[in-house]
Amino acid sequence: MNDAHFDIDVGARLRDLRLKQGLSQRALAKRAGVSNATVSMVEANRVSPSVSGLRQILAGIPISLGEFFAGPPGDREQVVFRADELKEIAGGPISFRQVGANLEGRALQMIHERYRPGAESGKAMLSHQGEEAGLVIRGRMLLEVAGIRHELGPGDAYFFDSRKPHAFRNIGEGELELVSACTPPSF
Amino acid sequence: MNDAHFDIDVGARLRDLRLKQGLSQRALAKRAGVSNATVSMVEANRVSPSVSGLRQILAGIPISLGEFFAGPPGDREQVVFRADELKEIAGGPISFRQVGANLEGRALQMIHERYRPGAESGKAMLSHQGEEAGLVIRGRMLLEVAGIRHELGPGDAYFFDSRKPHAFRNIGEGELELVSACTPPSF
DNA sequence: TAAGAGTGTTCTTTATATTGAACACATGAA
DNA sequence: TTCATGTGTTCAATATAAAGAACACTCTTA
Numbered sequence: 213m214n215d216a217h218f219d220i221d222v223g224a225r226l227r228d229l230r231l232k233q234g235l236s237q238r239a240l241a242k243r244a245g246v247s248n249a250t251v252s253m254v255e256a257n258r259v260s261p262s263v264s265g266l267r268q269i270l271a272g273i274p275i276s277l278g279e280f281f282a283g284p285p286g287d288r289e290q291v292v293f294r295a296d297e298l299k300e301i302a303g304g305p306i307s308f309r310q311v312g313a314n315l316e317g318r319a320l321q322m323i324h325e326r327y328r329p330g331a332e333s334g335k336a337m338l339s340h341q342g343e344e345a346g347l348v349i350r351g352r353m354l355l356e357v358a359g360i361r362h363e364l365g366p367g368d369a370y371f372f373d374s375r376k377p378h379a380f381r382n383i384g385e386g387e388l389e390l391v392s393a394c395t396p397p398s399f
Numbered sequence: 400m401n402d403a404h405f406d407i408d409v410g411a412r413l414r415d416l417r418l419k420q421g422l423s424q425r426a427l428a429k430r431a432g433v434s435n436a437t438v439s440m441v442e443a444n445r446v447s448p449s450v451s452g453l454r455q456i457l458a459g460i461p462i463s464l465g466e467f468f469a470g471p472p473g474d475r476e477q478v479v480f481r482a483d484e485l486k487e488i489a490g491g492p493i494s495f496r497q498v499g500a501n502l503e504g505r506a507l508q509m510i511h512e513r514y515r516p517g518a519e520s521g522k523a524m525l526s527h528q529g530e531e532a533g534l535v536i537r538g539r540m541l542l543e544v545a546g547i548r549h550e551l552g553p554g555d556a557y558f559f560d561s562r563k564p565h566a567f568r569n570i571g572e573g574e575l576e577l578v579s580a581c582t583p584p585s586f
Numbered sequence: 587t588a589a590g591a592g593t594g595t596t597c598t599t600t601a602t603a604t605t606g607a608a609c610a611c612a613t614g615a616a
Numbered sequence: 617t618t619c620a621t622g623t624g625t626t627c628a629a630t631a632t633a634a635a636g637a638a639c640a641c642t643c644t645t646a
Binding site: 220222232259260261262263264265266276277278280281282311320321322324343344345346347349367369370371391393394395 | 407409447448449450451452453463464465467468469498507508509511530531532533534536554556557558562578580581582
Binding site for chain 2: 622623624625626627632633
């Protein structure tokens with residue numbers, strides 16, 4: 213019934229986080245205001261805690277539900293990606309070169325973007341929620357977010373909620389180069 | 400006891416997502432394999448669903464728990480940050496200039512980093528989990544992750560799990576310039 | 587040994603989430 | 617109107633999570 217959506221192991225993850233903080237079940241329980249039995253049960257996956265209960269427990273770490281479920285990407289290995297091995301994920305007048313090949317299960321996506329003069333990348337209203345940011349390295353760019361246009365040059369940056377409709381365009385004479393990041397990965 | 404950790408409104412968020420998909424409570428319930436009453440209760444915040452129960456419901460959207468809780472950071476406004484208004488968050492031989500001033504409740508952090516020759520930034524084992532990535536713009540950098548050293552030049556990039564111990568150093572003759580991003584924000 | 591303090595686990599009761607059916611209210615068709 | 621089908625909500629029964637106390641175990645210290 214379920215897709216392969218990383219079935220995060222709540223118990224293991226909680227235990228992992230707790231131990232990283234050097235806390236015993238009782239110590240965490242006390243900080244969080246729950247019983248030690250609850251912590252034990254949850255860690256052993258003998259129960260599936262209520263969201264409010266889990267939030268309560270996580271308050272003792274402390275960590276938010278978002279961070280908790282942002283989850284362990286598993287151990288992916290490659291750390292360094294050479295300039296020529298960034299994965300090209302767009303063609304034509306726009307070059308999107310992604311850091312890392314397979315982002316399945318990851319929380320972050322970074323892209324080295326290049327736009328030929330006049331090139332533009334418009335994304336309509338995106339249902340997927342998240343955040344994105346970028347910093348211009350070279351060239352001039354026109355950024356439109358939620359109907360408002362902004363002109364950015366080298367060193368300028370942006371940060372917005374991905375759900376807002378947005379579009380990018382190179383309005384300079386030369387190439388536009390920028391580094392962007394978004395979470396969660398959008399494609 | 401709690402920090403201002405955005406107390407996400409589970410009910411409102413679920414309803415919002417469901418409506419965005421154009422589903423009725425019953426339609427979603429059927430796809431998810433739960434009762435319509437459950438959907439109603441959860442949306443009205445009359446109960447705090449179990450994690451397993453919520454996952455079940457979200458499978459009908461479909462969306463993962465991570466995405467669900469990555470959550471709406473509320474409407475923050477400033478979209479564009481000029482080069483000279485990036486917030487300096489480190490001093491001395493290292494310059495960290497952050498995109499956006501207040502990242503409270505946000506999921507993403509982007510930093511424009513500059514290192515003088517020889518400067519280094521070592522972070523020991525970081526308890527906070529997450530991911531980080533970066534791309535070198537100028538100069539040569541030595542990156543050490545989990546005991547392994549890598550040398551990177553312009554255009555090269557990295558991507559790793561923040562929990563692994565890591566350190567950065569400028570090993571070039573000139574300035575090292577890079578753009579990094581991490582999720583969740585680490586400081 | 588024994589006693590004490592620490593660990594995580596297991597028990598029984600209590601609180602709460604979830605179900606399936608009934609409910610109340612809309613809209614559109616005969 | 618009357619019926620049919622849609623919506624979201626509420627109710628009583630059942631399944632499950634949470635609490636508090638007891639348990640079993642490992643240490644350290646006397």
